[in-house]
Amino acid sequence: MRLPMSPYAEIPRPVEQAIDVLAQFARVTELWSPKVIAQVNDQYVKVARLLGEMPWHHHAGEDELFWVLRGRLRLEFRDHVVELEPGECCVVPRGVEHHPVCAEECWIVLIETVTTRHTGNLTTPQTRSIEEQLS
C-alpha cells in the first residue's frame, strides 16, 4: 500500500485502500472541527459535524464543496439561502461570503484545497489547524 506524504505534515494519507466515510466520523470528537479522510490531487476530502453556526466568512481564492450525509445544513448567502438535505451538495465559489447554520446536528463531507483555512478569512475559536484536521 502506498502512502504519499501530505504537503503539510508528515502524516500519510491512505491510498489504494477502502475508506469507510461514515466510520471516519469516529475521529470527529468536536463540532466544527474537520478531519481529513483523503487527498485527491490538491484537494482534501474532510468530514465534520456541525451544530449551531459559523460566522460569516469567505475563502479568497478557493472554492469549497459541502455535501450533507446526515441532518440538514442551511447555507446563507448575502442574497439567498440554500437548504441542504442528506444526499445534497453545494459549491461555495471563491470569494463568496457564506454563513453555515445548523439547527440540528449535521454530518458533512467537505472538499477544499489543501491550503484552505476552513474558517476562511476569520480566526475564531472554531478555527483548527491543518495539523489538527489531519490528526
Place this chain on the structure above:
Amino acid sequence: MRLPMSPYAEIPRPVEQAIDVLAQFARVTELWSPKVIAQVNDQYVKVARLLGEMPWHHHAGEDELFWVLRGRLRLEFRDHVVELEPGECCVVPRGVEHHPVCAEECWIVLIETVTTRHTGNLTTPQTRSIEEQLS
C-alpha cells in the same frame, strides 16, 4: 445565482444551489459514461454507472477518487485488490495502474482533475469527451 464557466466548454457549472447527487444519475443513460455534476477548484465531481469492467489503465499525472453509492466496485491493482461497498471510497494515485470491475451495477461518484481523461492512457469505446461528460 452565479454560474462560473467551465474551462472546457461554455457550459456553466452550478454553484450556490443544492445539487441532489442521486438525482443527477438521471443524466446517466450509458454505462461507464461519467457526467459532471459540480466543479470545486480544479476538480470535477462526476457520477457514473458501472457494470462489467474497464481495461487496465492509469492516469499519468492525476489522482482519482472513487466513491461507491450503490452496488459494489472491485478495484484491482497489480499487487492487491480493493473491494468497495456503498459508503466507501478509495484514492487511486497518479501513475498507478488499476482495473475497475463490477459484477453488479455500481453507482459511483468520481473526483478527478478537470483535465483527467476518465479512461486514462487508453482510448477505448468507453472513452467519453469532457464535452460529453458535461452534457
